[in-house]
Amino acid sequence: MTHAHITAWVIAFILFFVVLSLQKKHSPKAKMVAMVLRLFYLxxxxxxxxxxxxxxTIPPLYIVKTVVGIWVIGAMEMVMARTKKGKSTQIAWVQLLVAFLLALYLGLKLPLGFHVFS
Ligand code: HEM
Known part of the structure; x- marks a missing residue:
């Protein structure tokens, strides 16, 4: 399940960058790829x-990991929504970077799967 989890978020990130490039070209396909991306969130x-x-039992750090994981998804949505509207995306990108690094660190530190930081 660890591999499935990692595969899911790696594919989601690839789709996220595809959506952004399609949005910048004002392609109508952006909406469709964004729908597939939302399936990957699930x-x-x-x-x-x-x-x-x-x-x-679920230790508190796992709750933090879950919240941070959902924050990553929220930040991706924020970047896409603001790019689409042509608004400034700086704060959304900073959030995405911070949330992603935290999710990566917590995931790799927690005891299931790979142990890079523990
Ligand atoms: C895009 C967002 C996310 C990223 C980048 C991410 C990243 C990671 C990484 C790198 C791992 C380590 C895999 C391993 O054990 O080797 C991991 C594990 C895990 N993730 Fe996520 N994750 C995300 C979203 C979520 C969400 C939304 C949840 C909860 C529903 C979640 C729950 C978990 C759990 C329970 C683990 C196992 C932790 C452990 O190793 O003990 N993650 N995640």
């Missing part, structure tokens, strides 16, 4: 949920 949440499900 895969991220479902695979993360399965990882949580393997635990007998």
């Amino acid at each position: 895969f991220i949440i479902a695979t993360g949920g399965f990882l949580l499900h393997t635990l007998a």
Whole structure:
């Protein structure tokens, strides 16, 4: 399930950058790719949920990891919405970067799957 979780968010990031480039070209396809991206959000949440499900009790850091994971998704949506409207995206990008690095750090530190930071 760890591999499925990582695959889901890697594909989601690729789709996210595809949506942004399509939005910049004002392509009508941006909407369709954004819908597929939202399906991948569900895969991220479902695979993360399965990882949580393997635990007998859920330590507080896992709650933090879940909230940060959802924050990453929220920040991606914020970047896309603001790019589409032609508004400034700086704050949204900073949030995305901070949330992503936190999710990466917490995911790799927590005891399931790969251990890079622990
Ligand atoms: C795009 C957002 C997300 C990113 C970038 C992300 C990243 C990661 C990474 C790098 C890992 C480590 C995999 C491993 O164990 O080797 C991980 C594990 C995990 N993620 Fe996520 N994640 C995201 C969203 C979520 C969400 C929304 C949830 C909750 C529903 C979640 C729950 C978990 C859980 C429970 C683990 C296992 C932690 C452990 O290793 O003990 N993640 N995630």
